[in-house]
Amino acid sequence: MLALVRPDSWNLPLFLHVLGATLTFGATTTVAVLGFAGVQGDRERTAWLRSLTFWVSFGILVPAFILMRGTALWILDKEFPGGHNEPGWVNVGFAVSEPGALLVIVMVILAWFSRSPKSRVAVAVPWLAAILLAGLAVAWFAMSAKPGA
Amino acid sequence: MSLYQWLLFFHVTGAFFLIGGIVIAGILNLAAIVKDRPPSQVATLYGLIRFAVPLIGVGLVLTLAIGLWLVHNVGYSYGQTWIVLAIVLWVVASALGNIDGKYQRRTGELAQSLAAEGDAPSTELRARLRNPRALVISYGSGLMAFAVLGLMIWKPGV
Numbered sequence: 115m116l117a118l119v120r121p122d123s124w125n126l127p128l129f130l131h132v133l134g135a136t137l138t139f140g141a142t143t144t145v146a147v148l149g150f151a152g153v154q155g156d157r158e159r160t161a162w163l164r165s166l167t168f169w170v171s172f173g174i175l176v177p178a179f180i181l182m183r184g185t186a187l188w189i190l191d192k193e194f195p196g197g198h199n200e201p202g203w204v205n206v207g208f209a210v211s212e213p214g215a216l217l218v219i220v221m222v223i224l225a226w227f228s229r230s231p232k233s234r235v236a237v238a239v240p241w242l243a244a245i246l247l248a249g250l251a252v253a254w255f256a257m258s259a260k261p262g263a
Numbered sequence: 264m265s266l267y268q269w270l271l272f273f274h275v276t277g278a279f280f281l282i283g284g285i286v287i288a289g290i291l292n293l294a295a296i297v298k299d300r301p302p303s304q305v306a307t308l309y310g311l312i313r314f315a316v317p318l319i320g321v322g323l324v325l326t327l328a329i330g331l332w333l334v335h336n337v338g339y340s341y342g343q344t345w346i347v348l349a350i351v352l353w354v355v356a357s358a359l360g361n362i363d364g365k366y367q368r369r370t371g372e373l374a375q376s377l378a379a380e381g382d383a384p385s386t387e388l389r390a391r392l393r394n395p396r397a398l399v400i401s402y403g404s405g406l407m408a409f410a411v412l413g414l415m416i417w418k419p420g421v
Contacts, residue, residue: 125416125417128416129412129413129417132278132412132416133409133412135279136278136279136282136283136286136412137282137286139279139282139283139286140282140283140284140285140286140287140289140290141286141290143283143286143287143314143318144286144287144290144291147311147314148311151307159303159307162304163307166294170290170294254275254276254279257275258271258272258274258275258276259264259268259269259271259272260268261264261268
């Protein structure tokens with residue numbers, strides 16, 4: 115019922131946080147779809163699909179993830195100033211986004227090296243994206259349902 | 264967990280599916296437009312957009328159905344400004360999305376047939392991909408979904 119009494123000053127960071135989260139979900143799914151499509155096929159097809167996978171992960175996923183994570187800190191600072199009495203669902207967000215950031219970095223690096231059709235690491239990129247998607251689903255359950263609140 | 268918490272979770276899940284699906288379709292569509300690609304590449308990108316379609320469909324159903332249930336559960340009035348605006352935007356965005364979906368399907372089919380006939384660059388395909396009216400409908404419907412997200416958070420009139 116928090117949404118009913120939320121102060122107006124929380125709206126912008128909350129909007130940007132949800133926007134960043136939905137963009138992250140969309141971009142991660144796109145990386146997974148392009149990545150799986152780029153694993154098999156002729157050299158020309160795999161080359162342009164893998165190149166596109168890299169550009170989507172670097173140019174869209176990374177900024178979306180930064181938007182989601184940065185605005186999470188902004189709203190957290192308003193809702194729980196000084197980090198006091200943070201409920202469990204907030205910690206779930208950290209537990210997903212901190213390893214998630216590492217996963218995104220590894221994914222972008224692997225996507226860069228995967229641009230060559232000879233690359234053997236290309237198959238890892240869509241699987242890492244799938245793991246990130248599972249983590250995001252856990253986070254959006256915790257953030258929306260707020261179990262235990 | 265209470266009924267309210269479950270409803271909110273499924274409503275937010277619907278929003279993630281809907282906006283996530285729009286983002287997937289938007290990225291793949293943009294990838295086909297920004298660079299002059301052979302028809303085979305356009306056909307591949309349009310073929311991958313099919314993964315976004317079920318997400319958008321499920322998202323549309325969940326956001327509206329669970330959203331209306333939430334209005335009842337919380338005790339809001341169905342006539343409140345932000346709820347009426349959100350429903351109007353949802354209906355207009357869905358209608359525009361439907362028009363856009365049919366247009367994009369025909370573009371994908373054209374790209375596929377051109378790819379099968381030698382994969383030569385086509386002015387007709389390029390014109391369809393960059394049709395300003397189609398782009399306004401496509402990206403307009405997507406922006407309306409983002410506007411609904413804003414309405415859900417600011418709730419003007421409450």
